Amino acid sequence: MALKHVLLASTLSIVALAAPALSRKPQQTAPAAPSAEATRYGSWGVDLSGMDRSVKPGDDWYRFVNGAWTDRTKIPDDRSSFGAFIVLRDLSEMRLRGLIEGYSPTDTANPDRRKAATLYRGYMDEAAIEKLDAQPLTQRLAPIQAAKTKAALAAEMGASMGGFGASFFGVGVSDDAKQPDTYALYLRQGGLGLGDRDLYLDPKFAPQVARYRQYVAQLLGMAGWPDAAAAADKVVAMETRIAEAHWTRAQSRDRDKTYNPVTVAELKAQAPGFAWDPFWQAAGLTKASRVIVAQNSAVPKIALVFADTDLETLKAWQAFRIADDISPLLSKRFADAQFDFRSRFLNGQPKERDRWKRAVSFTERAIGEGVGRDYVALYFPPESKAKMDVLVGNLRVALAGRIKNLAWMSPATKEQALAKLQGFTVKVGYPSKWRDYTALEVRPGDLVGNAERASKFEWDYRRNRLGGPVDKAEWGMTPQTVNAYYNSVKNEIVFPAAILQPPFFDPKADDAVNYGGIGGVIGHEISHGFDDQGRKSDGNGVLRDWWTAEDATKFEAQAVRLGAQYEAYSFEGLPGLHINGRASMGENIGDLGGVMIALDAYHASLGGKPAPVLDGFTGDQRFFLGWGQVWRTLFRNEALRQQLVSDPHSPGQIRAVNPLRNVDAWYAAWKIDPSQKQYVAPADRVRIW
Template sequence: MKTTLLPLAAALALAIAPTLNAQDAHCLDAACSLQALLPENVDMSATASASADATVAPKLGTWGIDTAGMDRSIKPGADFFGYVNGNWAKTTQIPADRSSYGGFAVLRDLSEARVHKLVESYPADPSKGDDASKVGALYRGFMDEATIEKLGAKPLKPSLDAIRAVKNKTQMAEVMGRSMGGYGRSFIGLSIGDDARDPEHYALYMSQSGLGLGDRELYLDPKFAPQRERYQKYVEQMLQLGGWDKPAEHAAAIVALETKIANVHWTRAQSRDRDKTYNPVQVAELDAKAPGFAWGPFLKAAGVDKAARAVVRQDTALPKLAQIFNEADLDTMKAWEAFQVIDQASPVLSKNFADANFEFRSKFMSGQPQQRERWKRAVAFADGAMGEAIGRDYVQQYFPAESKAKMDSLVANIKEAMRARLGQLMWMSDATRAEALTKLNSFGLKIGYPEKWRDYSGLKVVAGDVYGNAERSSQFEWAYDVSRLGQVTDKLEWGMTPQTVNAYYSSVKNEIVFPAAILQPPFFDPDADPAVNYGAIGGVIGHEITHGFDDQGRKSDGKGVLRDWWTKDDATKFEAQADKLGAQYESYDFAALPGVHINGKASMGENIGDLGGITLGLEAYHRSLGGKPAPVIDGFTGDQRVFLGWGQVWRTLMRDDALRQQLVGDPHSPGQIRAFAPLRNVDAWYDAFGIKKGDALYIAPEDRVRIW
């Protein structure tokens, strides 16, 4: 299934590479994908020492904390984010070519600069057949604006002609099926991933799809009327650019159609429930269970007709989507499909298409004033198509062996902290505890880069054919996925490239993964004070480990099998604490967005991960001291430095529109909330900074959430 988890994927409008399964893999940050180079362009002098070489990692202060960026006039108990990051926030501006800025942005800019340097060094002759030449051709083809402008809308013609030729609903279903490996879309999304009940094999998944705005709430909530109105104008604009007839009339009909689809979609909270979203069905029964959709032609066109079984995520939505398909006007559906193609392809087309896409998707929806420079978009394009090919060179130049060794030690210490906490939990029964310890012992670990690299020899790259290269890349990835249907899962495969600034936990593989690019300041600095590292990367490690035991990750056992291994009483106690945590997050107000709040249930897993992350990071730091007292540095105790390390990681500035988008469609709470929200439930934070009743962030001990 094509996803919109990633701003890059949305910007390129292509699922050029297989994205992580949003339900079975939990990422640290919102940018969660195989290729996660975001549109970031950071002035690192705002955060760290300026460097003439943009490929050199930043340094933060002398021991890992940018003390100049703190605002010590703010009481930690009044505003911990401001205390840790106040001066940085006051003196920093969000660059014009992005919608947000923060700690992640520094490293994403660094990774982007490094990848840029690599792709600039590659030849651009794909006829040679080697990976470097293909990557070079992808990059330089995107940079060739003159050729792209000369082509204008011509690259769209074959795709739009195929849609125009559709004469009935069966042919429409076939077009939707073919879109799985190229431009276009369907009301039903398809993906191939590890089977949650049989993690040793791949399975076909079906999910609700069809919304150009992404989330159902943008169609149904009255406060998003401006977004809907602007979206309709955008649909009309793109149809007009693509030469589709009656653009205004069709745009209105398309928005009305998508609103019907939104009405039957599950909510984000419902769609992350791993029990309710595992609904196996025999493919032969689809016509009876969801009549009105041409299932056979659809699946055959997608290349997955050999699958005898599929796992349906939103099972009650499926028959309703089939009914909408059956009842929809054919001309409206053809226009809808044409818009999907044009919208997705626009970033690789001439300036009028690319600018229109930017003006709506980035500027209006996320508040980003300026489009990214061409070379940045070209880097993202090449990286999206052949990320692991670039990754091989990236790790050779930018990932020292000692970083991997130190991470191995840190992870081992965090796991021991989790083991200790599991042994101390008063609310957990011995039966559940034994299963939890078994799962912890089974955790896999991947650091830096994969042992086995992707083979791109089957990907055809043609010099100067940007549109075709993008389409062939998408087809290449889909064919790769389809070939694995029913096969044994590849345990060595990674869901992110080494140059990705992120981390994740996979429920079905029961493993935590840390790409090379995140193992740098502010997350990890081998020269920094250990307490800071335990609060920063230690908190990240703890966050990912905790995902194995959060409200959804806990539903899989040590082998990655989706099954209930909790006693009923333990599950009830856990859920009560989780609900309490969700209520805390939903209570936060955003002055610029009255009435818009964090969705406590949709963000539950990430919020539990943050609470577990800092708790485990602190415990592991204490254990690392070996009974010796922690040193005091610049007047800060060891515990204070752990919490400073955590708060500094979540430096975040966001434009109002970007904040709205995150609150509506992302499972992660905003960074400025993550900096302090979990700490309010950690007793040691109160002791470290002398936070007392009457302070704004104070929570009474009996009301603090106690999970791990």
């Protein structure tokens, strides 16, 4: 079940859970299955057994911190990558399983638990799913097969917002970036089943396109579509035309250029090739009079592709996208077909995840806060929230000090920056109010129907708010999500309960390690408010230029230098692939700012007293170990390729070290000199925040 109505405002996370990081050492023993409790790291927060002290810190920092762990760890067969984030995700998954399997589908006292139990059990009923085989798909393809006009296909695209299938255009309802107290309608480029435009247009990815074509033909054939191979050729050719119209990832990050409000009538006039009226009607958006278009020059070109493409190809495209969307919920032959392409081929994952794991994911996508409430009650102690409040407060003070002392920023811009920092909202652990799932209908024995109704429930929840006041208390992640984010339009940072565990945070660990771990994450999210795109909103979340022209130029110059550092890395086994410095700029600035701010906050927390030495490590050394440890990760080459092409986050091994190469205190703490490989001369170190 793919939820298509994502937040279109600037929401930036610390990590993509499927995103791998870099390590290629032999993998010998599988990690033990996680228990229902978080694993503590050493006696004071760092896994000393995971280090490789035969390596100089300045020659290979990642290996120094994580080398022994890398050597003894194997990526589980049901993962395309593995590391600190995945360990916590597995833990969260096990805890949720315990909760959900304890729920009753006949619970009349707690409807959310009853619905969660029904969703989960429906997913686990393999016998019923096998018996139905292709029937749920066949039912949902009937309107596509019967379509006589392109207008009918445009209507199917609109209906896909609350169901299965896809559209040439993504639509969402989110906070208006220039009127942040009001919900607005956003429209963006879409239509690509393979993902990023570069996968279609760069010759390096010809094998991926060829295998994708086979997959399209395979699913169409399984769905009983006539002449599936020929239809697949036309579908991929059409998507390639759409890819040619798409903006690049770097272009699509520019918040100034992607805010283009027009009336619905103006959009129809600018992009006349698409059947807009049936699209809006089927999406339930007929009352919308205004839409904010993201990639405005791409939309008319994509509409032209729709106009130029014959009806049968459009029908085959939508039939494939429905089949691709619904396959994980169908019989084994369909689920296996999708897994073989999307997980095994594209991401190198050898084995499908256990069914209970997929059932947990399915259930929490449908009713996430309904199970999240119980998760928090069991697994988020009050002491964690209290200590986090202190950490966040110290980091805000640290960034304020940095802003005041910036040599390159003018007093006028400093005043605005400090006002923005003062206006930050901080959310820790769980929402102050929980989602109401009363309107979500769940029926026993109807897995596909439940998935469809859950998608419709979520879409209706969002579209019905259009034009109304923004709910400032709403969360964009569930408490059991191992992640964190900054939202520029709400000017808020959010830290779900599930990430507030070792190695990121442990109330019983050394403060230096906590500041290096969760402190760096907090600093990362705060820094998103001042990265190359987050900086464009003011303290009230309004997208506007509050910088002097000279300060903006200085900032951009430093950002370009930082991007060049990341683009210089190469990856064994992936010739010609590099980090996209522009596309990953916000995350890279977030990491650099996060480390600098967290280190200042740690120093301030000492209250003028010297840091103790633990097991021979100074306070600053433990801080940097804490940062390096959270990025321990292994990857499969296929997954790394996907990340470099489509993910804004740099690989974990790079995140562990590159920010530190610009931090003077890292050199002093580990006595790193010009003879060591990762040394950067002081004049070449990037100084932003």
